[in-house]
Amino acid sequence: MDGGRVVAERSWHAAPGHAETLAPLMGRLLADAGWTVQSLDAVAVSIGPGSFTGLRVGLSVVKGLAFAARLAVAPVPTLDALAEVADAQPGELVCPILDARKGELYAALFAASERGRLEKVSDTVLVSAEDLLKRIDRRCRFLGDGVVAYTNLIEETLGHRAVVLPFAHYHPDGGVVAALGAKRLEVDGEEPLGALEPFYVRAAYAELEKATRGPVNRVLRSAR
Numbered sequence: 001m002d003g004g005r006v007v008a009e010r011s012w013h014a015a016p017g018h019a020e021t022l023a024p025l026m027g028r029l030l031a032d033a034g035w036t037v038q039s040l041d042a043v044a045v046s047i048g049p050g051s052f053t054g055l056r057v058g059l060s061v062v063k064g065l066a067f068a069a070r071l072a073v074a075p076v077p078t079l080d081a082l083a084e085v086a087d088a089q090p091g092e093l094v095c096p097i098l099d100a101r102k103g104e105l106y107a108a109l110f111a112a113s114e115r116g117r118l119e120k121v122s123d124t125v126l127v128s129a130e131d132l133l134k135r136i137d138r139r140c141r142f143l144g145d146g147v148v149a150y151t152n153l154i155e156e157t158l159g160h161r162a163v164v165l166p167f168a169h170y171h172p173d174g175g176v177v178a179a180l181g182a183k184r185l186e187v188d189g190e191e192p193l194g195a196l197e198p199f200y201v202r203a204a205y206a207e208l209e210k211a212t213r214g215p216v217n218r219v220l221r222s223a224r
Helices: 018-033 053-068 078-083 129-133 147-161 174-188 203-210 216-223
Strands: 044-048 072-077 091-099 104-107 110-112 118-120 125-128 138-143 162-164
Touching: 018 110, 044 078, 053 072, 072 078, 072 174, 078 091, 078 104, 078 110, 078 174, 091 147, 104 129, 104 147, 104 216, 110 125, 110 162, 125 129, 129 147, 147 162
Parallel strands: 044 072, 091 138, 138 162
Antiparallel strands: 091 104, 091 110, 104 125, 110 118
């Protein structure tokens, strides 16, 4: 991105081995733009929630690139970036949802203003679909990979208040992550590389297994 304009963009469906394909893809992206790494001032990265492995791989690659080329890094919450592609109308809610497995979703709520801007009106949470839908009191656009498994439940529960956007057409967008990252750098400045960690929301399985040696109540608090 240069001056608010997306210069080049590439996307692909991640599969096992994406740690090996990400760096070459970034190289082809720079070639598309006619840039080199030295042309860059900063890099934005989707910080989570999401796949634990995917988040670690993405952030590790970004940290290595930023350290080597002395670039600023802007972490962007994944659900914030996803909400931006919902094409929400004023007065609507936007609810990006990601399938967290175990019958739960990563979710957040955004409200579209009269100017079409999105305001985040809830924290990012780990929640069951049923509990999430109880919070929806008006027309709401749902998007993200969570709609694949929960479309029927959403439509049956909310009826005309639900607009379910197909994941094939409404998915994460690299240009949006770049734009939100640029805004964050303008407002908050650069974050130290050492302080950047994935935003998991749910504790990693290894951490939960270790935590089960303590009281159950403490385990639940650490997981959520």
